[in-house]
Amino acid sequence: MKIIDGILKDIRYTDTRIGTASVRDFSNGNTLPLCGMPHGNNYLTLMTRDDGTFFFHPEDKDLLAFRISHQPSPWMGDFSYINILPLTDDESISYDREKSIFRPNFLKISYKNGGRVLASMMDLGGVIKSCGKNSFKIFADGLKLDKTGDYLEGFVINYAACEDKNLKMHIKIGFSKAYKFSFEEGCYYVKTSSDETSLKFATSFISMNQARDNYEKIPDNLELIIKESKKAWDKYFDIFQIGDSDYEDNFQKFTPYRKLDKVKFFYHSVYRAFLFPMKFFEKDKENQDIYFDTHSRSIKRGKFYTNIGFWDGQKTLFPLLSLVAEEDLSDILEGILNFYRDTGYLPKWLSPDERGLMPGTLVENVIADALTKGISIDKKEIFLKVLLDAAEKEGEDDRYGRFKAKTYRKLGYVPSDFNESVNQTLDNSLADFSIGRIAELCGKENLADRYYSYSRNWEKLFDCETKFLRAKNRAGEFVGDFDPLSWGSPYTEGSALQNSYNCYHDFPRLIELFGGEDKFEDRLDYMINADSTYHVGSYGYDIHEMIEMSDAHFGQFAISNQPSFHLPYLYNLVGKYWKSEILVKTLMRDYFSYNFRGFPGDEDNGSMASWFILSAMGIYPIVPASGFYEMGISLFDKMKVKLSSGNTIEIRTEENYPHKNFVKDIKVDGKILQGKRISHEDFIRAREIVFSLNILPGRRDYEK
Numbered sequence: 001m002k003i004i005d006g007i008l009k010d011i012r013y014t015d016t017r018i019g020t021a022s023v024r025d026f027s028n029g030n031t032l033p034l035c036g037m038p039h040g041n042n043y044l045t046l047m048t049r050d051d052g053t054f055f056f057h058p059e060d061k062d063l064l065a066f067r068i069s070h071q072p073s074p075w076m077g078d079f080s081y082i083n084i085l086p087l088t089d090d091e092s093i094s095y096d097r098e099k100s101i102f103r104p105n106f107l108k109i110s111y112k113n114g115g116r117v118l119a120s121m122m123d124l125g126g127v128i129k130s131c132g133k134n135s136f137k138i139f140a141d142g143l144k145l146d147k148t149g150d151y152l153e154g155f156v157i158n159y160a161a162c163e164d165k166n167l168k169m170h171i172k173i174g175f176s177k178a179y180k181f182s183f184e185e186g187c188y189y190v191k192t193s194s195d196e197t198s199l200k201f202a203t204s205f206i207s208m209n210q211a212r213d214n215y216e217k218i219p220d221n222l223e224l225i226i227k228e229s230k231k232a233w234d235k236y237f238d239i240f241q242i243g244d245s246d247y248e249d250n251f252q253k254f255t256p257y258r259k260l261d262k263v264k265f266f267y268h269s270v271y272r273a274f275l276f277p278m279k280f281f282e283k284d285k286e287n288q289d290i291y292f293d294t295h296s297r298s299i300k301r302g303k304f305y306t307n308i309g310f311w312d313g314q315k316t317l318f319p320l321l322s323l324v325a326e327e328d329l330s331d332i333l334e335g336i337l338n339f340y341r342d343t344g345y346l347p348k349w350l351s352p353d354e355r356g357l358m359p360g361t362l363v364e365n366v367i368a369d370a371l372t373k374g375i376s377i378d379k380k381e382i383f384l385k386v387l388l389d390a391a392e393k394e395g396e397d398d399r400y401g402r403f404k405a406k407t408y409r410k411l412g413y414v415p416s417d418f419n420e421s422v423n424q425t426l427d428n429s430l431a432d433f434s435i436g437r438i439a440e441l442c443g444k445e446n447l448a449d450r451y452y453s454y455s456r457n458w459e460k461l462f463d464c465e466t467k468f469l470r471a472k473n474r475a476g477e478f479v480g481d482f483d484p485l486s487w488g489s490p491y492t493e494g495s496a497l498q499n500s501y502n503c504y505h506d507f508p509r510l511i512e513l514f515g516g517e518d519k520f521e522d523r524l525d526y527m528i529n530a531d532s533t534y535h536v537g538s539y540g541y542d543i544h545e546m547i548e549m550s551d552a553h554f555g556q557f558a559i560s561n562q563p564s565f566h567l568p569y570l571y572n573l574v575g576k577y578w579k580s581e582i583l584v585k586t587l588m589r590d591y592f593s594y595n596f597r598g599f600p601g602d603e604d605n606g607s608m609a610s611w612f613i614l615s616a617m618g619i620y621p622i623v624p625a626s627g628f629y630e631m632g633i634s635l636f637d638k639m640k641v642k643l644s645s646g647n648t649i650e651i652r653t654e655e656n657y658p659h660k661n662f663v664k665d666i667k668v669d670g671k672i673l674q675g676k677r678i679s680h681e682d683f684i685r686a687r688e689i690v691f692s693l694n695i696l697p698g699r700r701d702y703e704k
Contacts, residue, residue, distance in 0.1 A: 001223050007103055007230060011260070012237040014268040014594070016102040017058045019603050021596035022074075024054060026551075027544050027560070029599035029608075030074055031272070032056055033102045036121035037232045038274040039305070039328065041282070042203055044107065044121045044128075045069050053077050058596045063095040063109065065139070066119060066128055068203065072276060072307035072605055076351045077160030080169035084199065085137040086117050086130035104271045105229035115195075120225040123279060124214040125202030127222045134195050138173075139187040147181045150174065152190075153208060163353050164294040170211040173201045176220070198222065205292045206282055206299060213285060236274045237267060239324045240613075243638035247657075257658045261594040262635065266616055268594065272609035273320060277308035277332060280352060293342045294353045300342070305335040308605055309349040310366060311358035311427075315565050316610035318366045319621040322373050323684070326644035333376045336363060337386065345400040346390040356399025359420045359492055360427025361390070368434035368625035371441055373680055384442050387435045391451075402428060412457045416471035416479045416490060422461055423492040426469070426502045429458040430624070433505040437625040458503045462513050467523060468496040488538030493545050495534065497527055497556040498563045504623050507573050517574035524570055528555040528583065548601045552591070559587055560601025565611050569620045572630045577676045578697035582661040584615055584632040589658060617641065617651055618666075618691060619683065629683060631676040633663055634691045645684040652690045660693035667692075 007013045019029020033056065034043035047067045048060035053074040055067070065083035087093060094112040101108040106120040115132025130136070138145065138152075145154035152173040159167055176198040180191045190199075202215035219225055242263045246252060281291040281303045291304035321329040339347045339354075346364070349357040367383050370376055376383075392409070395401035403424055408414050414424040433455035439448035461469045463478060470478045471490035484496040491499040503510050514520040532550040536542060549558035558564045568583035591600045592612055599608055614620055618634035639651045666673040667690045668682065678686075 001226070003223060003226050003230065004106065004108070007106070007226075008101070011264055012267040012270075013103045013105070013233070014264050014271060016104060016268075016271070017596050018265070018268045018594060019272075019596070019598040020056060020058050022054070023057075024074075025542075025544055026547055027599070027602045028597035029601075029603040031599075031603050032069065032071065033058075033107075034069070034275055035103070035105060035107050035119065036126075036275075037105075037123050037229050038236055039277065039279050040121065040275070041123045041279045042121065042125070043069050043275070043278075044119055044126060046107070046109070047083055058097065061094050061097070063093040063111075065137075066107070066109075066117070068201070070278065070307060070352070072278070072309075072351055073602070075602075076307075076349075076355065079159040079162065079352060080156055080167065080203075080205070081158060082138065082140045082143060082156055082169075082171065084128060084201075085139075086115075086128065086133040086197075086199075087135050087137055088115075088133050089135065104233050106226050118222060120222060120229055122218055122225055122228060124204065124282060125200070125218045127198050127200045127218075127220070127225055129196075129198040129222050131196050134192050134197065136190040136192075136197075136199055137187055138190065143188070145171075145173075145188050152181065152188075153211075155208070160351065161355055162294055164297055167292075167294060167352065168205070170204045170206075170208045171201060172208075172211045172215045173199060174215070175199055204282060205280065206284075206290060210282060210284070214282065233271070236270055236325070239642045240266070240270060241640040242266060242636050243640075244636040244656075251657065255658055257589065262589075265592055265594040265598065266613065266636075268598070269609035269612045272603055273317060273606040273613060274325070274328075276313075276317075276605035277305035277335075277350070280304040280306040281335075291338070295342050300338065302338045303331050303334045304338050305332050306350045306352045308351075309358060310347065310361065310363040311349070312562055312604040312607040314362045314365045314369075314624065315562055315607060316614060316621075317606045319369060319624070320610040320613055322370055322375060323643055324641065326375050329370055330376050333367065333370060333379070333383075336367065337379070337382065340386050340390070343400065344389075345393075345395060346386070348399070354399050356397070359403065359423040360431055361402060362427055362431060364391075364431040364434040365624035368437045369621075371438055372625045372627055377441075380438060380441050384435075384438045384444075387438060388447075391431065391435055402431075408457075409454075411474065411476075413460045413472060415474045417473070419489045420492045421471050422469050422490040422496075423499055423502070425461055426458050426499070429455050429503065430505055432457070434625050455505060456509070458506065459509065459513070462510075464513070467500075467514055467519075469500040470496070483535060483537070485533055486535045486537035487543070487546060488536075492563065493543075493561055494558060494563050495537065495556075497530075498558050498561075498567075501567060501570065502563060504566065505626070507570075507622075511573065521571070521574045521576055524567075524574075524579075527567070528557055530555045532556065545601065552600060554587075554591075557583070558601075559591065562604070562607060565607075566620065566622050569622055569630045569632060572676045577631075578662050580630075580676075581633040581663050581697075584620075585635075585661045588612065588615055588635050618689065619678070627680045628677050629680065631663075631666060631673070631678060633661070633693070634689075643684050647684055647687070649683070649686050650688045652688065654690060654692045656693065660695055662694045662697045664692040664694045664698075666690070 016033035019031040036043040047065040065085040071078035096110040099110040119128040142157035155168040177192040204211035349355040394405040436451035548560040571579035616635035619629040
C-alpha cells in the first residue's frame with residue numbers, strides 16, 4: 001500500500017514499542033504498542049506471553065494473539081479484552097521482531113514460518129488481514145460467540161474491576177471469505193476457504209444492535225481504515241512542527257547526541273499523550289452521544305471517558321491539553337460532570353469506572369486549571385456547586401469521595417491512623433485551593449477565602465525541626481521514629497524526600513517555613529547531590545519505583561514518578577534558574593531514549609510523555625489554576641506549536657549544543673523576559689520565544 005510507504009517515511013509515526021521493555025520489577029515505561037485512533041474506544045495490540053497484565057514484551061519471540069485491549073496500565077489490568085490469532089491449524093507462532101512494523105495506526109506482523117498480518121483500527125472496530133494463514137483462533141475469558149447468518153456475534157465479560165460485574169462488550173465479526181466455525185477446548189476457531197482473509201470486527205458497550213450499527217460504519221477496505229486513522233493522528237502530530245537539523249559544521253564528531261532520535265521521541269510522546277483518556281461513549285442512529293452507566297446499568301446521553309488517573313494526569317497531561325487540544329479537554333470535562341451526575345462523586349481513577357486509587361481526588365485541579373484559562377467557563381457555576389458538594393462528603397465505599405473528608409475538616413489534616421495520611425492532606429489542600437480559585441471566578445469572595453484557608457492545612461504537618469512534612473496522630477503529635485528515607489505510608493510511592501514539596505499552590509509559605517530562599521535551596525541541593533539510598537518502609541519490599549530511582553543515580557529526585565515531576569523546576573522559585581536548567585536539560589537529553597527502554601519510569605496515561613513535551617517547549621505548570629508557567633530550557637532548534645487559541649507560536653533555541661546547558665536570556669516577541677515565569681495569556685498570545693544559551697551559568701541580561 002502506498003499509504004503505508006508514506007507513513008514509514010514520516011518520522012512522526014514512531015515505533016509504538018518504545019518503552020515496552022518492562023517487567024514487574026522495573027519499568028522502562030510500562031507501555032503497550034497500542035494501535036488505534038486518538039482517545040480510541042478500543043486499541044489493538046499484541047500478546048506475546050501468557051500473563052494477565054504484563055502480556056507483551058518486545059524481546060519475546062512467540063506471538064500468542066492480537067488483542068483488542070482496554071488496558072491503561074499493567075497495574076490496572078485489562079478489561080473487555082478479546083484475543084484473535086491468525087494461524088494454520090493450531091500451530092505455535094513465532095514472529096519476526098525485526099521485520100514486523102508497529103505504528104500508531106497500523107500493525108504489520110511477519111511470521112517466521114511464512115505469512116504476515118496487517119491490521120488497523122478505528123474507534124469502535126477494525127480489520128485484521130491475514131496473508132498466508134487460513135484460520136483464526138478467537139479466545140478470552142468470558143467470551144461467548146454464535147454464528148448469526150454470515151457473521152459471528154456475541155459478547156465478552158471480563159474485567160479488572162467494575163460496578164457492573166456483568167459488564168458486557170458486544171462484538172460483531174465478519175470475514176471476507178467463506179468459513180467454518182467451531183468451538184474446541186475453550187477457544188473458537190474459524191477456518192476459511194483462502195490463505196488471504198480479512199476479519200472485520202466492531203464492538204459496543206451499549207447493545208448488540210449498537211455493535212451492528214458500529215460495524216456498518218467501519219470500511220471493509222483496510223486501506224481506508226489506515227487512511228482514516230492517519231487523518232486522526234495527523235490532527236495531533238500537525239500541532240507540532242520540529243526544525244532540529246544536524247549541525248552545519250563538524251561539531252557532530254564531538255558528540256554521540258543524535259538529534260533526530262530526540263525528534264522521534266518527542267513525537268512518540270505526542271502519540272502517548274493523546275491515547276488517554278479513552279472514549280467510553282458511542283454514537284446512536286441519531287448521531288447522539290450515548291454511554292453505558294455501570295452504576296444504574298442503563299444507557300445515558302452524553303460523553304464519558306475512561307482509563308485515566310487524575311493523580312497522574314493533572315500535573316502534565318491536562319495542562320498540555322489546555323494549550324493545544326481545548327476541544328478534547330472540554331469533552332473530558334463533560335464526562336467528569338456526567339460521572340458526578342451518575343454517582344454523586346468526582347472521579348479519581350477510572351477503569352472503566354471508579355477504582356478509587358491514589359490519594360485525594362485531584363480532578364478539582366483539572367477543572368480549575370481549565371476554567372481559569374477560559375475553557376468550559378460557561379459551566380463554572382455548575383462546577384462550583386459540584387466541587388463544593390464533593391469536597392465535604394466521603395463515600396461509604398472508600399473508593400468514592402474524599403478519603404476521610406469529615407476527619408480532615410475537623411482536624412485540618414488526615415491523621416496517621418489512615419493510610420498515606422501526609423499525601424492525603426497535601427492533595428486535599430491543593431484541591432481546596434482549586435475550589436477557592438473557582439469560587440473566585442464566580443465572584444464569591446467569602447467562599448473563596450474559606451477554601452483558600454483550608455488550602456493551608458498542609459502547614460499543620462510541617463516539622464520545623466526536620467523541615468519535612470510528617471504524619472500526626474489525632475492528638476496533633478508527630479508520630480514514630482522519623483526516617484526521611486523510608487518509603488510508603490504516610491507518603492505515596494516515595495519517602496519524605498519526594499513528598500514534602502508537593503504544596504504546589506503555597507511554595508512561598510513553604511520557603512518561609514524553611515527560613516528563607518537560601519535554606520530552601522540548601523535542601524534542594526542536598527536532595528539532588530544525595531545518593532539514591534532508600535528504605536522499603538511500610539511496603540516491606542522493594543517496589544519498582546525504588547529500584548528505578550536508585551538506578552537513575554539522580555539523587556533523590558525520583559523523576560521516574562509523578563511526585564517528583566516538578567522538583568527540577570523548584571530552583572526557579574529561589575532565583576537559581578541555572579540549576580533548574582541543567583537538571584531539566586540533562587533529564588531530557590539523557591533519561592528519555594528512542595528505544596524499547598525509552599522512559600525513566602512508568603509512562604502513566606500520557607503523564608510522563610506530557611512532562612517531556614512541555615519541558616521541550618521550555619515551560620512547566622507547577623501550580624494548577626495559577627495562570628503561570630515556569631520557564632525551563634527549550635530542547636529543539638525550532639518548534640512551531642499550533643495553540644488552541646488559534647495562534648501559532650515559534651520556540652527557538654540559539655546555539656543549541658548539548659554542552660550549552662544554561663539560558664543566557666529569553667526573548668518573547670523580541671523583549672527580554674524578566675525572571676523565568678510567563679503567564680498563560682502572554683504565552684498563548686506570543687508569536688516567538690527565543691532561548692539563548694551559554695556554556696557556563698552567569699548573570700543574565702534580565703538580572704543586571
